[in-house]
Amino acid sequence: MNNNLCFFQLSDTAVKLEAGLCAADFALTQNKESLVPSHFDSQQALELVVFGQTSIGQLHNLIAGSDIDINALTRINIRNRQSSYRFQVSSQNPAQSRQLLAQFSLKHNIEAALLKDAPSLSEPGLLVMDMDSTTIEIECIDEIAALAGVGQQVAEVTELAMQGKLDFAQSLVQRVAQLSGAPETVLAEVARDIPLMPGLKPLVASLKQHQWRVAIASGGFTYFADHLCQLLELDGAFANELEIINGRLTGKVSGDIVDADAKAQTLKILSDKFDLDHRQTVAMGDGANDLVMMNSAALGVAFKAKPLVLEQADASINHSGLDCLLHYLK
Incomplete structure (x- = not known):
């Protein structure tokens, strides 16, 4: 036109x-x-x-x-x-x-x-998204906790972390500890009917058509992030790994915790890997743990986010599906 x-x-x-x-x-x-x-x-x-x-x-x-x-x-x-x-x-x-x-x-x-200086849809770019309450409609750890009988305790800590009132790594350790002894099968039960956020599939499909790369950087768990990566044919998934021994959760996380800084580092790792201009990077999330990643991208988008995140984001999506992002790109 x-x-x-x-x-x-x-x-x-x-x-x-x-x-x-x-x-x-x-x-x-x-x-x-x-x-x-x-x-x-x-x-x-x-x-x-x-x-x-x-x-x-x-x-x-x-x-x-x-x-x-x-x-x-x-x-x-x-x-x-x-x-x-x-x-x-x-x-x-x-x-x-x-x-x-x-x-x-x-x-x-x-x-x-x-x-200001929004990335262009017509040029190759990178979108890195949070997982829980962004690419999917649930907080996986809350769903696991509900099935394990400790839903209320975990949900309260999750909310404090999302609002930025509790250090994420500390909150994750506290929440995962509550899951000790839960059977591994609860993970499969949550993943079986995992609800994708409206607009996710058309967003990914359209970005892929324009040679964009799409990935997940999550403070959640690899079990679900890897599932979504395969389901949507994403270009990467970074998350925390739950320790499982003899078919039961131990209440611990294996390896380093994927926190706010690790999410931001994911953005850099992927943009370097795919040789993409930083001006063509977008990060999207809903919680305080996403702010460093969002601030590291050329465009940081808050998706149905907490007030703290909404205040600091470059743009927001409050009522529509994820594919609203397509219109924020040039």
């Missing part, structure tokens, strides 16, 4: 194109400077992404409430049967605008993102 910029005025009821012209035409006019805002820079401007179901009124309120100004409509994407609009925008305080945008999106049940 033609990617020329279109400049316009936006009210709460209508979008009015400036003189009915696009950027390619502006170069031929005498009043170009009056049409293009003085602070507009096509190379440096932020991008606002909203979806086709967003009403004009919502868009008007969104930009007003987020302290941003729209300069131009740059692209309309149709991906995985959804349409999205990319605007070049400006803000005096992008970090604050991103926070306001996230709050507006949550309150009004829409998806939107304020991005």
